[in-house]
Amino acid sequence: MKVDASGQRITQLLLRAAELRRKQVQHQEARARGQVSELAARREAEVRTQAAGRDQLRGSGEAIPAQRLALLDDARLADGARMLHLDRALEDSQGQLDTRRDQLRQAGRRHLRAAHVAAYVETRRRSEAMALEQRRLEEDSAAHRAPKGTP
Numbered sequence: 001m002k003v004d005a006s007g008q009r010i011t012q013l014l015l016r017a018a019e020l021r022r023k024q025v026q027h028q029e030a031r032a033r034g035q036v037s038e039l040a041a042r043r044e045a046e047v048r049t050q051a052a053g054r055d056q057l058r059g060s061g062e063a064i065p066a067q068r069l070a071l072l073d074d075a076r077l078a079d080g081a082r083m084l085h086l087d088r089a090l091e092d093s094q095g096q097l098d099t100r101r102d103q104l105r106q107a108g109r110r111h112l113r114a115a116h117v118a119a120y121v122e123t124r125r126r127s128e129a130m131a132l133e134q135r136r137l138e139e140d141s142a143a144h145r146a147p148k149g150t151p
Helices: 007-061 066-147
Strands: none
Touching: 007 066
16 A cells, blocks of 8 residues: 655644644733733833832821812822823733733634645545555456456
């Protein structure tokens, strides 16, 4: 039985491509997770900075003038708006990460399915080629066994 080396090579290449695609998906997911965690770390740092500033003002024991209190309230409002913005950015990034992860998984599944279909088609083609070769060999063998005088 003759094995088709090019068919094996094609199958190996398709399986290798599927493996590389899977690794690429994992790498992209890890990179996206890093971006989301970076936003979360920035938000946490903002919260710590605000808390430290408030604690410092409370701990001083000084009387705070009304104008300064108004400025502090404005600063708190601005901090709140910035925190809200960071929260929304974090939620958006998380949503984008989830969407991208789903897209990559679907693409990986399609790619893997295509590799499996190609491997099946290649196996089927080789099987048919071997069956054809077997029939040809049987016909040649039958022709050699037949008496010389028969047509």
